Amino acid sequence: MPLAVLTPAFLLGALRINTTRRAKLAERLLAAGCTPVRDEAGRERFVRPLPYAV
Numbered sequence: 001m002p003l004a005v006l007t008p009a010f011l012l013g014a015l016r017i018n019t020t021r022r023a024k025l026a027e028r029l030l031a032a033g034c035t036p037v038r039d040e041a042g043r044e045r046f047v048r049p050l051p052y053a054v
Contacts, residue, residue, distance in 0.1 A: 026036070026046070034046035 026044075029046040030036070033049040035049070037045050037047055039045050
């Protein structure tokens with residue numbers, strides 16, 4: 001019985017930690033000037049800014 005209670009709790013905790021980690025990473029990438037885009041599979045990716053051509 002305890003395993004049936006602990007497994008979902010562990011999975012929800014891991015999901016919350018992953019969501020928080022990805023949000024912090026996205027914030028850092030946006031601050032660095034990267035642009036969020038969606039790829040063909042629907043996942044969010046970040047594209048680096050292009051260097052200025054002189």
